[in-house]
Amino acid sequence: MTPEEAILIAKYVASVCPQQRFNEHTPDVWGDILAPYTVDDARAAVIAVAARQAFVAPAEIVTEIKARREERIELAHVVYDGNPDETGAQSAAARRALITAAADGLLPARTPAAALGTADRLALPPGEPGPYTNRVAAIRAAVGQATPTAREGVVNPRAIGCRVCQALPGVSCDAGGRRMRDVHPGRLEDAKRQAAGLPPIDPDEARAAEDRIRAASAAALAQHDTTEEPS
Known part of the structure; x- marks a missing residue:
């Protein structure tokens, strides 16, 4: 998040929570705290937090953003099979x-x-x-x-x-x-x-070859059973 975007988030919170107090240094401090995150994630987090309480702290925005990110990871079911050629x-x-x-x-x-x-x-x-x-x-x-x-x-x-x-x-x-x-x-x-x-290999030919092998094995087994002398 850029400093300009931090100002937008601070104004956004001020609009959602009119009772909350801000001063000229608030956007700078919030910008430092929210710098690792996107403005869209921060805006969505503000709405989620403000829907359940009257004031919104930057730490609560961060907590909400992290929860949403963890939820996306869980829902994506990330699986990486890898490549035998890579380190x-x-x-x-x-x-x-x-x-x-x-x-x-x-x-x-x-x-x-x-x-x-x-x-x-x-x-x-x-x-x-x-x-x-x-x-x-x-x-x-x-x-x-x-x-x-x-x-x-x-x-x-x-x-x-x-x-x-x-x-x-x-x-x-x-x-x-x-x-x-x-x-x-x-x-x-x-x-x-x-x-x-x-x-x-043609899959149909491979299946036909497997069928021939199974048939030959079955025939050999049947012949063995008929020629085996009784004990």
């Missing part, structure tokens, strides 16, 4: 940036990913054209942390989507609504093929 410091900085963005109201309130089905997690906001211009990509772009991309010769399974659980690039795989520590084998295989410059 611990970079990961920590990216997570702090996401939390700050949530506190500033830049991230929308959302249901925790663990409680969402695949269709909900993959739903795109209206007007977004493609599968990767979604909320995850928009959030990371807003904080300077782009969605990880695959690099030639480097096996990074989280840089591509998962054909098993439909997780997006940069997002961990999940099983039964719970985030996995590792990725699905199919995603790892796809990442290896992409790093080697090979085309991705």
Whole structure:
């Protein structure tokens, strides 16, 4: 908040609380106390405090602002899956940036990913054209942390989507609504093929191959049962 904005907040409080006394030094002192916060947050806090009492102190404005910021963080359910190529410091900085963005109201309130089905997690906001211009990509772009991309010769399974659980690039795989520590084998295989410059495996062909393996195993087991001599 700038000194000029602090003057506006002081005048705002004077209008809301006409019985409250001010002098020429009040805006300067309030400006020092409210400097870390935005004028919009301060104005909203003034309204909230004034709605329940006759006078508004700068400390009460700060308390209200902090409560609102914590509420935004909680409602945003910030989750940062990270990037295997980044350092611990970079990961920590990216997570702090996401939390700050949530506190500033830049991230929308959302249901925790663990409680969402695949269709909900993959739903795109209206007007977004493609599968990767979604909320995850928009959030990371807003904080300077782009969605990880695959690099030639480097096996990074989280840089591509998962054909098993439909997780997006940069997002961990999940099983039964719970985030996995590792990725699905199919995603790892796809990442290896992409790093080697090979085309991705066709999901239909992969399923057909799995069906053939299961059928062959079942046939071998049945043949073993019929040829086994009785004891």
